[in-house]
Amino acid sequence: MSDEVIVLGGGLAGLSAAYHLGERAVVYEKEPYLGGHCRTKRVDGFNFDEGAHVFFGKDDISQKFVWEPLGPEMHSFRAEIWNDYGRGRFGRYPVQANAHAIGPEAATRCVVDFIAAAQEPEREVRTYEDWCYTSFGRAFSEEFMFRYARKVWTVEPREMNTEWLGSKVGGRISRPSIEQVVRGAVDPEPHELNYLTEFWYPVEGGFGRLIEPLLKGVNRVHTGCGVERIDSRARRIAFSDGSVREYERAISTIPLPALVRMTPDAPEEVREAAGKLMWTSIRCVNIGIEREDIGPGHWVYFYDEDVPFFRISFPSKFAAGNAPPGCGSVTCEVAYSRRKPLDERGLVERCVEALRAAGILKRDDRIVVEDGIDVPYAYVVFDFERAESLRVIHAWMRSVGLEPCGRFGEWGYHWSFEAIESGRRAAESVSTL
Numbered sequence: 240m241s242d243e244v245i246v247l248g249g250g251l252a253g254l255s256a257a258y259h260l261g262e263r264a265v266v267y268e269k270e271p272y273l274g275g276h277c278r279t280k281r282v283d284g285f286n287f288d289e290g291a292h293v294f295f296g297k298d299d300i301s302q303k304f305v306w307e308p309l310g311p312e313m314h315s316f317r318a319e320i321w322n323d324y325g326r327g328r329f330g331r332y333p334v335q336a337n338a339h340a341i342g343p344e345a346a347t348r349c350v351v352d353f354i355a356a357a358q359e360p361e362r363e364v365r366t367y368e369d370w371c372y373t374s375f376g377r378a379f380s381e382e383f384m385f386r387y388a389r390k391v392w393t394v395e396p397r398e399m400n401t402e403w404l405g406s407k408v409g410g411r412i413s414r415p416s417i418e419q420v421v422r423g424a425v426d427p428e429p430h431e432l433n434y435l436t437e438f439w440y441p442v443e444g445g446f447g448r449l450i451e452p453l454l455k456g457v458n459r460v461h462t463g464c465g466v467e468r469i470d471s472r473a474r475r476i477a478f479s480d481g482s483v484r485e486y487e488r489a490i491s492t493i494p495l496p497a498l499v500r501m502t503p504d505a506p507e508e509v510r511e512a513a514g515k516l517m518w519t520s521i522r523c524v525n526i527g528i529e530r531e532d533i534g535p536g537h538w539v540y541f542y543d544e545d546v547p548f549f550r551i552s553f554p555s556k557f558a559a560g561n562a563p564p565g566c567g568s569v570t571c572e573v574a575y576s577r578r579k580p581l582d583e584r585g586l587v588e589r590c591v592e593a594l595r596a597a598g599i600l601k602r603d604d605r606i607v608v609e610d611g612i613d614v615p616y617a618y619v620v621f622d623f624e625r626a627e628s629l630r631v632i633h634a635w636m637r638s639v640g641l642e643p644c645g646r647f648g649e650w651g652y653h654w655s656f657e658a659i660e661s662g663r664r665a666a667e668s669v670s671t672l
């Protein structure tokens with residue numbers, strides 16, 4: 240019996256699995272390039288990642304695969320993150336520690352509700368909506384957290400659980416003390432309250448550089464060779480180049496709904512479970528202009544439902560080589576899903592108009608690049624069906640020799656370094672079978 244392991248997908252998780260398996264691994268990637276979400280697209284001298292991508296891993300895996308090999312080539316930044324409050328007004332993120340920027344009336348409402356919530360007796364927190372009300376009070380929740388949730392996850396906050404909030408790098412959304420909220424409401428100085436206060440980005444080449452250390456340990460890779468069909472009972476995979484491979488064990492980083500779709504013999508209950516998984520996709524609208532001083536900060540969140548994007552970032556500020564001399568760039572991230580299909584009509588024009596209305600682009604800015612990147616799987620939605628659906632799908636996968644791996648195989652909120660760790664874990668589990 241061959242001890243070869245087929246690795247499906249050449250993103251960080253798949254490459255990490257292959258690295259850890261060494262000679263035994265062979266990687267199949269459907270795109271003509273490697274990296275998955277961790278890739279940098281070069282367009283007329285501009286570098287664009289798949290939405291805002293910065294590095295902040297501090298664990299052992301980050302040490303081994305980023306800091307030791309790439310450390311001197313990583314530039315460090317103090318994170319400057321902003322919120323948009325409409326009509327060209329901005330304030331530092333997060334609003335709960337910087338309410339001064341929303342004006343005295345809204346800030347008073349938010350502080351009063353925050354204090355009232357802090358004095359409420361403990362109650363059961365089941366949904367993200369409950370968690371926000373308990374943590375921040377009504378005004379912060381309804382005017383900011385809920386509006387943002389609807390924009391990025393395209394569901395109601397009460398449809399989401401709270402499993403995704405914790406992470407080993409810290410809470411994804413920070414709960415301040417009463418002192419921090421009051422200070423933020425009266426003091427215009429920016430206040431940090433975030434797991435992401437410092438980040439790193441490659442000095443050149445974009446975020447896609449992060450795959451380089453992994454690639455050094457990966458020998459056999461087929462790019463432009465995607466899985467088309469899996470016969471799971473026979474453990475046979477058909478690829479887009481016409482080849483067919485039998486496998487004993489395979490590691491799959493392919494998004495679960497796609498994996499189940501391409502496996503016609505998957506049981507009905509697995510199909511049903513896959514049909515319940517919820518996620519959002521992103522269309523990145525990338526714009527390059529003939530002006531360097533684009534801003535504010537490194538990225539900005541938008542809460543207004545009339546603005547097409549939920550976030551913009553400025554790749555030209557992450558590395559000089561991300562834009563030609565004298566130029567600046569902005570990436571707008573627009574979320575969509577089966578619950579909220581993408582309205583493509585005039586999308587670029589609507590983004591440009593919203594950027595102008597916010598004062599990010601000036602009327603006389605010369606746009607030299609307009610580009611788009613579609614990200615069909617961007618964010619897993621942690622709804623109440625997720626855990627049970629995963630239990631069914633993962634049990635079936637393991638029963639047919641497919642080890643789930645990565646952000647969309649494990650179906651989680653993995654950061655880049657967590658995807659690398661996921662690949663290490665998957666390699667270990669197929670090795671101990």
Ligand SMILES: Cc1cc2nc3c(=O)[nH]c(=O)nc-3n(C[C@H](O)[C@H](O)[C@H](O)COP(=O)(O)OP(=O)(O)OC[C@H]3O[C@@H](n4cnc5c(N)ncnc54)[C@H](O)[C@@H]3O)c2cc1C
Nearest residue numbers: 248250251252269275276290292293465466645646654655
């Ligand atoms: C918008 C966005 C912003 C992010 N920002 C950050 C950040 O700031 N910092 C950070 O650390 N992390 C960030 N992340 C997370 C990080 O990008 C991911 O965790 C990581 O890249 C996931 O790697 P992966 O290998 O698990 O998945 P993927 O990158 O999705 O890799 C899966 C691979 O499988 C391939 N594939 C799919 N179907 C097939 C098929 N049929 N046959 C063969 N191959 C197939 C895909 O092409 C892809 O290459 C962000 C993610 C997103 C979406």
